[in-house]
Amino acid sequence: MMKRGLKWVVRGTIGLFVLATVTCTQSEQSPEITEAGPGPSGLPQVYAVNYPLSYFAERIAASEVDVVFSAPPDVDPANWSPTAETIARYQQADLVLLNGAGYAGWIGRATLRDSRLVDTSAEFVDELIAIEDAVTHSHGPDAEHSHQGTAFTTWLDMSFATSQARAVFDALVRVAPDHEADFRQGLGVLEQDLDGIDKRLQDVASRIGGQPLLFSHPVYQYLIRRYGLNGRAVHWEPDEMPGQDEWRRLAEALDTHAATWMVWEAEPLPETVKRLEDMGISSLVFQPCANRPSTGDFLGVMLENVSALERAFAVSGF
The missing domain is CATH 3.40.50.1980 (Nitrogenase molybdenum iron protein domain)
Incomplete structure (x- = not known):
């Protein structure tokens, strides 16, 4: 390279x-x-x-x-x-x-x-x-x-x-x-496996285009840059309900970054998902997989990540 x-x-x-x-x-x-x-x-x-x-x-x-x-x-x-x-x-x-x-x-x-x-x-x-x-x-x-x-x-x-x-x-x-x-x-x-994931990510990114996205944690910088995503990160944990100040800052951010999806490291709390939905924001999980998953392996996790994006941004939705 x-x-x-x-x-x-x-x-x-x-x-x-x-x-x-x-x-x-x-x-x-x-x-x-x-x-x-x-x-x-x-x-x-x-x-x-x-x-x-x-x-x-x-x-x-x-x-x-x-x-x-x-x-x-x-x-x-x-x-x-x-x-x-x-x-x-x-x-x-x-x-x-x-x-x-x-x-x-x-x-x-x-x-x-x-x-x-x-x-x-x-x-x-x-x-x-x-x-x-x-x-x-x-x-x-x-x-x-x-x-x-x-x-x-x-x-x-x-x-x-x-x-x-x-x-x-x-x-x-x-x-x-x-x-x-x-x-x-x-x-x-x-290499073939990684290249296959790369191609699928490029395909779904082309469907996402310039749509604003939110990321729950600042760990997706290379994903955002590689695939040309219009992403901004908050600093939220999936197992913690954000405080009122965090919700207020999110609402302010939506004025200039009108995202309808938030990407999480892991499954967020149901109450967090519900409040986001009330704001017009859906949730999906894209695991960075820095640690060994409880089931499966790196390839399986990445394939599920790609599938989650493909389901959220299906061809029929555009």
Whole structure:
């Protein structure tokens, strides 16, 4: 992918339109997944900082490496800080797959061998989205943290997801060169899947056109840019009813951004959905899938995301 020498800037419009480098403390509510480390299999140990990278490695390498993703299931991996024991396992890994773009701030505070770190967004570093207007907050089991710096949900741009998958492939070949042919085959099938999602997103985006959209959380920057969506983000959590000030700000925003759909990270509360409907706004879910889903896998989640958009913006509606 050619680098265009431009660092994009997205400004917050409703509340904050950001997601970036974080500093936070480890959740006390969920145990970390610590089953790996140098295992008895004798296979190369590959650790990932988020689920998409873990999924890419699993799809490419199949059973030829041990892929480990250690974040607890109910935290945002971007905001998670592992225990000293888990960090020690990362230190012993043959590869550590990084998302780049400031993702997983704990990496900068840990002592890890540079030769084993793989920045999967290095190929498109000049195309990352810079963030302005930082806000400090907390949600769910994650500790208080600040959204500032660089947007990092890169894999929601399927062209970037493909580039990251190729970076994973290159790294896997370095640690298991005898399996390059198998890895290349796995990468090829994965690329076809990602390309199929990309094409469907482009198709539905062409139907959406310039219609204003609302996004419940500032994690969709790369999706918005890649597919040319007219989106603005609030800073709402699906499991929390927004306060009166947030409803007031939303009503004010609708004066200049008359959206009739809000895109959520997860299923919102019924009472939130009802109040939005009273304002003429329908809801749909598009999961970023940063953590391992409770059922299915990354591809299945992305396919359901696309289907949700296709149902909302069906051909018959235009």
